[in-house]
Amino acid sequence: MAAKVYAFANQKGGVGKTTTAVNLAACLAEAGERALVIDLDPQANASSGLGVKATTTSSYDLLDGAPIAELAQPTAFENLFLIPSKPELAGAAVELSRLEDGERYLAESLANVEGYDFVLLDCPPSLGPLTVNALAASDRVVVPVQAEYYALEGLAQLMQSINLVKTRLNPRLVVGGVLITMSDARTNLSADVEREVRRHFGNLVFDTVVPRSVRVAEAPSHGVPITYYDRASRGAEAYWKVAMELVERR
Ligand SMILES: Nc1ncnc2c1ncn2[C@@H]1O[C@H](COP(=O)(O)OP(=O)(O)O)[C@@H](O)[C@H]1O
Numbered sequence: 432m433a434a435k436v437y438a439f440a441n442q443k444g445g446v447g448k449t450t451t452a453v454n455l456a457a458c459l460a461e462a463g464e465r466a467l468v469i470d471l472d473p474q475a476n477a478s479s480g481l482g483v484k485a486t487t488t489s490s491y492d493l494l495d496g497a498p499i500a501e502l503a504q505p506t507a508f509e510n511l512f513l514i515p516s517k518p519e520l521a522g523a524a525v526e527l528s529r530l531e532d533g534e535r536y537l538a539e540s541l542a543n544v545e546g547y548d549f550v551l552l553d554c555p556p557s558l559g560p561l562t563v564n565a566l567a568a569s570d571r572v573v574v575p576v577q578a579e580y581y582a583l584e585g586l587a588q589l590m591q592s593i594n595l596v597k598t599r600l601n602p603r604l605v606v607g608g609v610l611i612t613m614s615d616a617r618t619n620l621s622a623d624v625e626r627e628v629r630r631h632f633g634n635l636v637f638d639t640v641v642p643r644s645v646r647v648a649e650a651p652s653h654g655v656p657i658t659y660y661d662r663a664s665r666g667a668e669a670y671w672k673v674a675m676e677l678v679e680r681r
């Protein structure tokens with residue numbers, strides 16, 4: 432079976448894109464699926480979250496046409512591979528926007544990708560050329576939304592961009608799910624936001640809600656996914672459930 436490609440996108444920063452991409456990849460990998468994370472954010476949080484620091488090659492080279500087989504690195508975790516990012520990737524965004532067909536570079540690099548069951552694209556917090564490239568290359572887009580007051584703000588624009596990419600560049604693209612993150616069960620606010628998000632997006636919303644948890648926030652500073660950092664934590668349990676939902680929806 433060909434790899435399914437997932438983009439984790441939301442133009443808002445700090446909503447849990449990277450945390451979700453890294454932790455879902457880790458759960459899938461542990462379940463025996465070969466997973467490749469491609470870090471498309473010049474801030475390289477997914478790279479450091481998986482314990483990878485300075486590298487020579489990066490996702491910048493992928494956009495330049497270098498083959499995946501040469502760029503994907505093993506991580507410390509079985510079945511889990513990474514194409515890291517580095518700050519230079521910010522320049523690629525500018526270059527891509529100047530090129531004719533600059534929106535399709537990643538799709539071309541990922542066409543017929545072999546050797547993986549899941550490819551997870553961690554997008555930067557914008558709807559710029561890197562995110563458009565990711566959407567153009569994906570089968571599914573997962574939209575993390577933070578359980579806070581302005582959660583729905585910007586989502587209409589995001590859905591519009593997704594539809595535009597679907598029409599113009601990639602008819603296979605569908606929304607694979609909306610994931611509520613950093614929910615605080617003790618507050619009415621989180622419950623209200625969850626209700627609103629479910630009212631707007633219905634079945635698209637994952638049943639599982641990721642709770643706000645200090646352990647989830649701590650894990651990246653140790654360069655490991657939550658399932659390795661604290662297997663018994665509520666955060667690890669939630670990401671396992673989300674991974675199962677993702678596989679069921681595959
Ligand atoms: N469930 C959670 N509980 C607590 N902190 C979280 C949780 N998910 C993410 N965070 C923290 O929130 C911040 C933003 O998350 P991140 O995944 O980097 O967002 P994005 O990639 O959308 O910018 C990070 O510091 C991260 O560690």
Ligand SMILES: [Mg+2]
Pocket residue numbers: 448449450472476554555
């Ligand atoms: Mg991020």
